[in-house]
Amino acid sequence: MKSLNKIIFILIIVSIILVSCFRVDKAPEEVTESQDTNQVQNQNLSEYKKPETIYYNGVDYRMSRSEVGVYGGEIVSSTIGEGPKTFNPWVSKDATSSQIGDLLYDSLFTTDADTGAVIPALAKEMNVSQDQKTYTIKLRRGIKWTDGKEITADDVVFTWNEIILAGFGNTSLRDSVLIDGEYPKVKKIDKYTVEFKIKKPFAPFQRFIGASIAPEHVFKSAVNKGIRYFDTYLSTTINPKDIVSSGAFMLEEYVPAQRVVLKRNPNYYAMDSEKNLLPYISKYVILIVGDLNNELLKFESGELDVISIRGKDLPRFKSQEKKSNFTIYNLGPNTGTMFLAFNLNTRQNKDGKFYVNPTKQKWFNDLNFRTAIDYAIDRNAMVTNIANGAAQPLFTAESLSSIFLNEQLASGHEKDIEYAKSLLNNSGFYLDKNGILHDKEKNMVEFDLYTNAGQTEREAIGVMIKEDLKKLGIKVNFKPIEFNSLVSRTMSSDWDTVLMGLTGSPIEPHGGKNVWYSKGHLHLFNKRFKDDKNDVLLPWEKELDDIIEQGALELDYSKRKIIYDKYQQIVYTQRPLIYLYSPLTITAVRNKIKNLHPTPLGGTLHNLDELYIEL
Numbered sequence: 001m002k003s004l005n006k007i008i009f010i011l012i013i014v015s016i017i018l019v020s021c022f023r024v025d026k027a028p029e030e031v032t033e034s035q036d037t038n039q040v041q042n043q044n045l046s047e048y049k050k051p052e053t054i055y056y057n058g059v060d061y062r063m064s065r066s067e068v069g070v071y072g073g074e075i076v077s078s079t080i081g082e083g084p085k086t087f088n089p090w091v092s093k094d095a096t097s098s099q100i101g102d103l104l105y106d107s108l109f110t111t112d113a114d115t116g117a118v119i120p121a122l123a124k125e126m127n128v129s130q131d132q133k134t135y136t137i138k139l140r141r142g143i144k145w146t147d148g149k150e151i152t153a154d155d156v157v158f159t160w161n162e163i164i165l166a167g168f169g170n171t172s173l174r175d176s177v178l179i180d181g182e183y184p185k186v187k188k189i190d191k192y193t194v195e196f197k198i199k200k201p202f203a204p205f206q207r208f209i210g211a212s213i214a215p216e217h218v219f220k221s222a223v224n225k226g227i228r229y230f231d232t233y234l235s236t237t238i239n240p241k242d243i244v245s246s247g248a249f250m251l252e253e254y255v256p257a258q259r260v261v262l263k264r265n266p267n268y269y270a271m272d273s274e275k276n277l278l279p280y281i282s283k284y285v286i287l288i289v290g291d292l293n294n295e296l297l298k299f300e301s302g303e304l305d306v307i308s309i310r311g312k313d314l315p316r317f318k319s320q321e322k323k324s325n326f327t328i329y330n331l332g333p334n335t336g337t338m339f340l341a342f343n344l345n346t347r348q349n350k351d352g353k354f355y356v357n358p359t360k361q362k363w364f365n366d367l368n369f370r371t372a373i374d375y376a377i378d379r380n381a382m383v384t385n386i387a388n389g390a391a392q393p394l395f396t397a398e399s400l401s402s403i404f405l406n407e408q409l410a411s412g413h414e415k416d417i418e419y420a421k422s423l424l425n426n427s428g429f430y431l432d433k434n435g436i437l438h439d440k441e442k443n444m445v446e447f448d449l450y451t452n453a454g455q456t457e458r459e460a461i462g463v464m465i466k467e468d469l470k471k472l473g474i475k476v477n478f479k480p481i482e483f484n485s486l487v488s489r490t491m492s493s494d495w496d497t498v499l500m501g502l503t504g505s506p507i508e509p510h511g512g513k514n515v516w517y518s519k520g521h522l523h524l525f526n527k528r529f530k531d532d533k534n535d536v537l538l539p540w541e542k543e544l545d546d547i548i549e550q551g552a553l554e555l556d557y558s559k560r561k562i563i564y565d566k567y568q569q570i571v572y573t574q575r576p577l578i579y580l581y582s583p584l585t586i587t588a589v590r591n592k593i594k595n596l597h598p599t600p601l602g603g604t605l606h607n608l609d610e611l612y613i614e615l
Contacts, residue, residue, distance in 0.1 A: 086235055109210030335402075345493050382461060593614075
């Protein structure tokens with residue numbers, strides 16, 4: 001964790017609202033034995049103070065906010081799937097690679113896990129001009145890369161101008177900071193000072209400015225070789241000793257399909273009140289467990305120290321908690337969104353081939369059809385049968401934990417099969433004598449639904465959707481596939497419908513620009529490609545484009561709230577994505593881990609560098 005000296009007015013407002021909005025809840029009554037066992041410990045914010053900076057032996061150290069710990073030991077967590085695809089955070093497109101990249105490469109700023117405020121990491125402070133268009137960043141003095149070279153303004157300017165703004169790697173951040181057609185101007189003022197200038201006041205910029213920073217002396221040669229080479233730079237075959245990083249942990253070992261081992265960075269820029277350098281633990285291990293069931297077994301056998309608990313497994317964990325060596329923490333609805341998406345693409349590629357079968361194009365682009373499917377889905381049954389009550393139905397593009405949630409839409413609607421049938425009838429669909437749905441051109445309604453295999457929760461959801469839509473006479477071919485294949489399909493628009501989820505920020509909706517902006521990289525439901533033919537911007541897509549721009553340029557929270565309420569209303573009405581439910585974030589953590597401070601914003605291990613093992 002890291003802290004900021006100056007925060008502009010809008011973020012002060014956000015912080016105040018967050019303190020009142022986020023709380024630690026009980027788990028659902030039917031699986032709760034007592035309130036105490038489900039509450040997060042260390043919730044007295046007056047005891048968990050704002051971090052400070054101290055200049056000591058030529059270094060601007062960040063001071064720990066937790067009690068003094070002891071050195072040694074390791075923490076073992078896990079990840080589902082095949083493991084990281086890269087150790088280069090600037091090209092990462094999957095959660096595991098991004099998680100590891102964030103551990104290896106610190107950012108200028110991060111988010112306070114208690115308040116949501118922007119707080120410093122590699123940076124020491126930020127000053128914002130009165131007109132809100134110039135940001136002056138002061139770096140910590142004396143902090144170093146793992147090869148011993150000092151981190152300076154040159155590294156920041158290089159990262160922004162030659163990687164991010166030059167379009168290397170994942171362009172999501174670059175796309176998000178395009179302000180009124182212009183990118184930020186970034187320049188060095190002195191060895192420890194960088195200036196960012198933007199065209200107009202831009203509410204999200206303080207969060208986006210905190211991107212991870214790359215060592216120029218290492219990455220420069222990769223950039224000089226071009227984008228294609230850069231995309232493969234720091235692949236998972238690299239020798240860990242060749243990775244020069246800045247985070248609290250360094251890569252020690254990667255064994256494909258087995259584990260990632262990170263070791264303590266002995267020269268990290270954080271210390272405790274007795275001037276002991278952080279982190280305390282010697283190693284942080286991420287086991288690659290393949291699937292959720294295997295993960296559960298590894299926790300129960302003692303191989304894992306922390307695990308996210310699915311709703312269906314909560315009673316099992318609750319029955320073990322009092323007589324075992326772990327504690328369960330409930331952090332409320334998670335910050336992600338889970339949804340069913342339709343492929344609305346009606347364009348042709350450069351060879352004249354449609355991305356989606358023209359017959360299915362007509363179905364998916366029929367609002368009555370999409371709305372009928374929405375009303376046929378039984379969210380309450382999903383919450384009860386899949387999440388075991390440890391979730392809440394979701395109807396909005398903003399997560400239930402978002403301070404920008406449109407409360408008028410949050411309660412949504414009940415399942416209504418008869419209403420769904422009437423909508424289909426209004427668009428000329430009909431049932432044959434066998435109860436099979438046909439369109440007005442007599443085509444049987446049948447389509448594919450994809451999700452990532454091994455994610456048992458999503459696989460269960462897919463089965464339920466298939467059964468729900470069978471009641472409308474629709475045949476759904478449910479196809480769980482390997483994660484990389486799923487990404488490839490969605491990125492190439494080679495799919496009918498897909499069941500997936502996206503993580504989001506509960507405090508900054510502009511992070512979703514790539515999803516809602518018509519040319520966004522993650523605008524999956526109507527993705528555009530460079531050589532597309534017959535491109536047509538749907539009227540409500542144009543509305544979303546305008547709202548995205550308006551919301552980012554508005555600094556007043558109450559006015560931004562109105563703008564983002566409108567975007568949620570459009571998504572709710574048009575239903576390109578049908579939202580399903582938000583699981584509660586429930587974790588079990590070994591009692592041997594001390595200085596634990598789980599929060600709804602930060603999660604369970606957000607202060608990993610402060611944690612220590614009771615030996």
